[in-house]
Amino acid sequence: MSVVNVTEHSRARVEAGRARPAILLTALACLFSALALIPPAFVVYVSVDTGWETVKALVFRPRVAELLGNTLWLIALTVPLCVAVGVLLAWLTERTTLAGRRVWSVLAVAPLAIPAFVQSYAWVSAIPSLHGLPAGVFLSVLAYYPFIYLPVSAVLRRLDPTLEDVAASLGSSPLKVFWRVVLPQLKLPVWGGALLVALHLLAEYGLYAMIRFDTFTTAIYDQFQSTFSGPAANMLAGVLALCCLVILTLEGVTRGKVRYARVGSGAAREQQRGRLSPGWQFAGQLFALSVILLAFVVPLTVLGRWLWLGGVENWQHTVLWLSLQQTLLLSAVGAAIVVLAGVPVAWLSVRYPRRLFRLLEGCNYFTSSLPGIVVALALVTVTIHHFRPIYQTEVTLFLAYLLMFAPRALINLRAGIAQAPVELENAARSLGRTPAAALWSITLRLAAPGAAAGAALVFLGISNELTATLLLSPLGTRTLATGFWALTSEIDYVAAAPYALLMILLSLPLTGILYVQSQKLAGL
Template identity: 70%
Template sequence: MLRFDTFTTAIFDQFQSSFNGPAANMLAGVLALCCLALLCLESATRGKARYARLGAGSARQAVPARLGRCWMLAALLLCLCTAALTLGVPLITLGRWLWIGGREAWQNEALWPALQQTLLLGAAGAVLTVLAAVPQAWLSVRAPSRLQRLQEGCNYVTSALPGIVTALALVTITINFARPLYQTVATILLAYLLMFLPRALVSLRAGIAQAPAELENAARSLGSTPGQALRRITLRLAAPGGAAGLAMVFLAISNELTATLLLAPNGTRTLATGFWAMTSEIDYIAAAPYALLMVLLSLPLTWLLHNYSKRTAGR
């Protein structure tokens, strides 16, 4: 829409001109190599740091840094400008188009089914992704190894690729080897799992890392099985991280476009695809309700993530 060239737009142009062309594969390979370099750096800096206390005690309180009057005003001005650009400009623009459209802007028969399908796909994809991330996050914290880090790194490499690359790969596989699965709910949920698994994995890993392993050992010594100790102790302590991962994956799915366009069953229309269709026709009045619903959908999840960040910061 903004006519700004990125890897994603370049790959889409290459696939559009010559399906699965070498130029598109080369661009996707560059992204994968960049992701591998960052993964190696992250793995080296993570090390074997510990994030949970060994015994009783209170969390260390962060000491606020005192700014001078000039620096405080400059910081406040920067925050206000950022908020005005990120919130004010989009909301004012949406309000303008909704005001111009009036009630007719909300009389689109496809609007509310799109909201329903967005909620269903987002909820199903988020739950599936978080459940798949639980064992990997536990292994990452409790039993790290080279094989486990390699498996975790593969997830990040897949997530680093544009959605169109993952979608077209699944299109090729389903058409050639599993044609009944082409353009089904199972295929689109698999695409969401591949694309957004790291978002749930990071949150769950942080939550499990803050749950002392000694509590699991104590539960086992009192007669609990390893599965019971994991369910009753670790997963309960990591539940806020799981909820944050659930929220992030849901937000990502509700805004996802390329994979949904290529893999969703015929007739599927989400808020993102509806917004894209209206803006492609330069019908900004009809597109405004889709955009506003996506904004409203993100508000409670943003509040949840804000509370989780405050909790992890010890505030």
């Protein structure tokens, strides 16, 4: 065969590969996306199988109305407060001459290193009378305001001040400039952060159980413990899933499609920071200090006190280090499984951006928005009735981690694969490599930083996961989160302190990654 014929044959094979994705990778992507449909399919199936009369009796009752009222009040009060705290703190650190603003910007993200149920543990152990809706709102704001602060601060660093200068030249006061010019440009990050906060409020269990505030998640867990996946728990899970769907739909409808971008020639001018008068400087420092004290310093101080009371003997329990070992093992294996499972979906969505492959990717995002307890309850029901051999085994637990944390890997894998030149992959395929071999040997090597970042985020998410691990872990499994929860349930705050500290230490890298990524988004 001549050189020309070989070249033409190779080119034809590459062109055919572009038109028809690899069958194996497509099959794997379809399989993983089909697994992601288990929780929503479970909710629909249970509702249909139970029958309308039973559904009506279980859903339309005072207890559900009480839980729904608690949930609505929690979201209605917490989300606006998180927005107010996050936006104001971002404005102070990014657009004013607040003294020590660099330090404040780092400390503002630090509360993310403290799991929400550890935050609750610290405050409840310091103030045992803390309970109910006011306590839930207070602790939720402290735990989740960084989800607003991070995206808003990143956008504030990128804004071109030209629009603000024009508004100021027309006689608008600084306050009017902020409300009319700056705030509309923050709509997307505020809406996205608010969505994350709302979904976390629906999914959180430990924080609210510790302050004796009933939500759907705490009620589902209690119902499951008493009736073992009875109809009442399933119906509560269905209502909770419906609440998530309503929030997702509301966010998608209200965020709009407006975009703000500079398209003219030249570079955007450097932003001029608003100079604070001595009075406003004091007020800004007091506000930032109060937030950091309440969200970060107080929990660490209380934790330090319990660690001091426990002494060295508190670290000599064998079960503590076994819990750390199991946490690291489950997190490492789970992260590897989630990243490997996400590769076919991410690769197809980048290389072949068709409607089908985007739909496959979207299945993973939708399921991950469901609370972990809904995912766990779905897997419990499915494995008991159809796959009994894997019930309460590591297989089911890792499947839950895959369904819950897939987007953390997909987002980073997509970014890494998109930066890997497709020409190198096509060249490898023209030399006889299969699509899977070319993906493994060429693309994934270039996308390794993105895969590593995704694995780190999944690792740290699994290490702090509580509800699904409580329901699905095999007998004898004890992670830092479940061990901590068992001790706090016995009000043994001293023995629980080392577990809390180790979880915080494991969470610190995640906080650093998020902060560095927000800096990169701003072009710093």
